[in-house]
Amino acid sequence: MDHIIEYCPRPQFLKFHNRTKRWACLVAHRRAGKTVAAVNDLIKAALTCKSKFAQFAYIAPYRSQAKSVAWEYFKFFAGTSARAINESELMIDFVNGSKIRLFGADNADAMRGLGFDGVFLDEYADFKSSVWGSILRPALSDKQGWCVFSGTPKGKNGFWEIKQTALRIPEEWFFMELKASDSHILPKGELAAAKAQLLPDQYEQEMECSFEAAILGAFYGAEMKEANIGPVPYDNNLPVHTAFDLGYRDDTACWFYQVIAKEIHLIDFFAVSGENIDNICKKVLEKSYRYGKHYLPHDARAKTLAAAGKSIIEQMAVHLGINSMEIVPDLSVQDGIQAVRKMLPNCWFDKEKCEEGIEALRQYQREYDEDKKSYRQTPRHDWCSHPADAFRMLAVAWKIEPKAKAPDREVALIVGDQNTATLEDVWADHNKFKRSRI
Numbered sequence: 001m002d003h004i005i006e007y008c009p010r011p012q013f014l015k016f017h018n019r020t021k022r023w024a025c026l027v028a029h030r031r032a033g034k035t036v037a038a039v040n041d042l043i044k045a046a047l048t049c050k051s052k053f054a055q056f057a058y059i060a061p062y063r064s065q066a067k068s069v070a071w072e073y074f075k076f077f078a079g080t081s082a083r084a085i086n087e088s089e090l091m092i093d094f095v096n097g098s099k100i101r102l103f104g105a106d107n108a109d110a111m112r113g114l115g116f117d118g119v120f121l122d123e124y125a126d127f128k129s130s131v132w133g134s135i136l137r138p139a140l141s142d143k144q145g146w147c148v149f150s151g152t153p154k155g156k157n158g159f160w161e162i163k164q165t166a167l168r169i170p171e172e173w174f175f176m177e178l179k180a181s182d183s184h185i186l187p188k189g190e191l192a193a194a195k196a197q198l199l200p201d202q203y204e205q206e207m208e209c210s211f212e213a214a215i216l217g218a219f220y221g222a223e224m225k226e227a228n229i230g231p232v233p234y235d236n237n238l239p240v241h242t243a244f245d246l247g248y249r250d251d252t253a254c255w256f257y258q259v260i261a262k263e264i265h266l267i268d269f270f271a272v273s274g275e276n277i278d279n280i281c282k283k284v285l286e287k288s289y290r291y292g293k294h295y296l297p298h299d300a301r302a303k304t305l306a307a308a309g310k311s312i313i314e315q316m317a318v319h320l321g322i323n324s325m326e327i328v329p330d331l332s333v334q335d336g337i338q339a340v341r342k343m344l345p346n347c348w349f350d351k352e353k354c355e356e357g358i359e360a361l362r363q364y365q366r367e368y369d370e371d372k373k374s375y376r377q378t379p380r381h382d383w384c385s386h387p388a389d390a391f392r393m394l395a396v397a398w399k400i401e402p403k404a405k406a407p408d409r410e411v412a413l414i415v416g417d418q419n420t421a422t423l424e425d426v427w428a429d430h431n432k433f434k435r436s437r438i
C-alpha cells in the first residue's frame, strides 16, 4: 500500500533525503529546517522499511525538548499512516508495523536493550558525549541501523569530531553543510537583521556553521582552550582521590584524580543518572584504584528520610570506609568557579577516560537573560552542571588537601669522620643497629 506524506522537502534537503550511506552528518544553520527534515526522513524510513517490527528513534539532547520541538510535527506528518499514537511514551505505531519513538539523551538509559533500524540525533552538539558510544552505537548493531548526526555547531566538541570523521571517510559517510549565506533559506533582510543583533561569534556559529567561534557565556572558555589533554596514566604508587557531585534524583558525577607535586592528574570520570548510592559506590570500587579521600559536597551530611534516616556520607562510608570520606567546605558557586579557574592550568586530563567531563567543562555556561540580552553570572542548569559542580568540589578539596611531596632533594652521604667508610662498614653498622633493637 502506498502512503503519502504531506511534506514538500526544501530543495536544499533533497540530497540528504536521497542519501545512500549508512552514516550522515548534517551541519546546518539555525531555522534551516533540520527538525522537519528529521521527522520526515524517519517517517519515510518507517513506512518503506522491509523488516518486521522495524524501530526508529528521534533523539534530542533532552526528552522534554524532543517533545516540544518534534512531537507535533511527527503526529501531523504521520497523518493517516499512524495506527496508534502513544502520548506518554512519545511513540507512533505505523500501519505497516514500524514504530518511531522520541527520546532524550538526558535519559539515554531508557534506550538500553532496544535495537534500532535508524536513529536521527537532532542538535547533536548539545548531546552528552558518552551517549553515542555507550548506548546508541551498540543499539544499531544487530539491525545494522543507520544514524544521522545533525545540528548547528557549538565549539570543537563531539559534533566537530563527527564532521571530521565524515570528511575523512566519504565512502561511508554522507556529509552536508548549509551556511545561511549560501543556503538561501532565510531572506537576506532577516540575515542582516540577525547580524546586527547578534554578537559576531554568535552569528558565525549559529548562521555560518563555525566550529571555531567561542562558546558564548562559557565559564571556562579561555582556560579549557589551553587545557592539557592527552593520555594521563594511573600511577599506582599514589592514591586516587575522588570528587563528587551527588544528584539525588538526576545525575551524579565523579572525577578521579591524583596529585603529583603541583600537578592534578585527572585520570578518570563518570556520570550516571538515577543510580542509588550502593550502585554509585560499586562503580567506584570496580575501578580498583588505590583510594585516598572521597570528597563530597556539604549537603551529603544531611540526613535523608529514605535509607532509615542515614545521611549520604554514612551510606557511602559503608562501602568506601568512613576514614576516607571528607566533606568539602561550602564555598559560593562564584568562589568555586574562581578556584577552578586558578587550578585549571595545573590540570592534566586523560583524553579518553575524561572525555565527557572535559566536554562538560568546555560547555559549562552562564544562563542567558532573554530580556536583557546578556548572560547572567549564574550557571545554566543542563547536563554540564553536575560534572562542573563535581569539579568545583575538586578545586576546593585540592586547596585543603595535604599536597603529595615532591621527591626529596638528593643529599650526599658522608660516612665516618673523614668520610672514608666503605659500603661494608655501613652495612656492619646497620646490622649492629638492628640487633641492638631486638
Ligand SMILES: Nc1ncnc2c1ncn2[C@@H]1O[C@H](COP(=O)(O)OP(=O)(O)OP(=O)(O)O)[C@@H](O)[C@H]1O
Binding pocket: 007, 008, 009, 010, 028, 029, 030, 031, 032, 033, 034, 035, 036, 037, 152
Ligand atoms: N519543507 C518545509 N516546508 C515548509 N516549511 C518548512 C519546511 N521545513 C521547515 N520548515 C519551517 O521552517 C521553520 C524551521 O524549521 P525547523 O524547526 O525544522 O528548523 P531547524 O533547522 O530545526 O531550526 P533550529 O535550528 O531552531 O532547531 C519552521 O517554521 C518549519 O515549519
Ligand SMILES: [Mg+2]
Binding pocket: 034, 035, 069, 122
Ligand atoms: Mg531544530
